[in-house]
Amino acid sequence: YTGKTGSELLSDQLKKLKVREHHSVPVVVNDKVSVYDAITTMFLEDVGTLFVVNESSLLVGVLSRKDLLRASMGNQDLSDIPVHIIMTRVPKIKICHKEDLLLDAANKLIENQIDALPVVIDREDGQEVVGRLTKTNVTKAFVDLVRDENV
Numbered sequence: 550y551t552g553k554t555g556s557e558l559l560s561d562q563l564k565k566l567k568v569r570e571h572h573s574v575p576v577v578v579n580d581k582v583s584v585y586d587a588i589t590t591m592f593l594e595d596v597g598t599l600f601v602v603n604e605s606s607l608l609v610g611v612l613s614r615k616d617l618l619r620a621s622m623g624n625q626d627l628s629d630i631p632v633h634i635i636m637t638r639v640p641k642i643k644i645c646h647k648e649d650l651l652l653d654a655a656n657k658l659i660e661n662q663i664d665a666l667p668v669v670i671d672r673e674d675g676q677e678v679v680g681r682l683t684k685t686n687v688t689k690a691f692v693d694l695v696r697d698e699n700v
């Protein structure tokens with residue numbers, strides 16, 4: 550018997566969870582595509598956040614639902630506006646790595662009031678997007694933790 554309190558045991562369990570086991574597949578668009586095409590991709594892929602990559606598949610931006618809604622409020626033709634005009638860009642983008650604690654990634658989501666983080670691998674010339682960590686991933690991990698305990 551460890552003599553640990555319930556909340557110590559819970560936090561021990563939480564600190565075992567890594568981004569690696571809980572992230573989703575990333576949905577990416579090229580920085581040359583139009584806002585119209587990004588909206589289409591967001592609907593077809595059924596995600597709330599798109600990651601924008603350059604020719605070398607390196608992360609250059611993030612597009613949220615509100616970014617695309619905001620761009621749609623003017624009278625411009627959305628097929629004529631490239632996403633790189635409206636996206637949130639590097640270096641403002643908050644990222645995580647597969648080996649990070651899920652708890653640390655969750656903290657980044659809360660502190661920055663965002664819905665998703667790109668999971669990246671660091672390259673010499675930038676960051677390659679290999680996953681998408683969302684608030685839903687964190688919620689699911691939380692629910693699974695209790696379910697596993699009842700097995």
Ligand code: ADP
Nearest residue numbers: 611613614615637641642643662663664665666
């Ligand atoms: P929504 O716009 O649907 O509320 P978010 O809360 O995720 O979605 O996005 C809010 C703002 O933060 C948007 O302008 C978006 O581009 C930006 N954003 C989203 N994810 C990130 C991220 N990982 N790093 C930096 N900025 C982000």
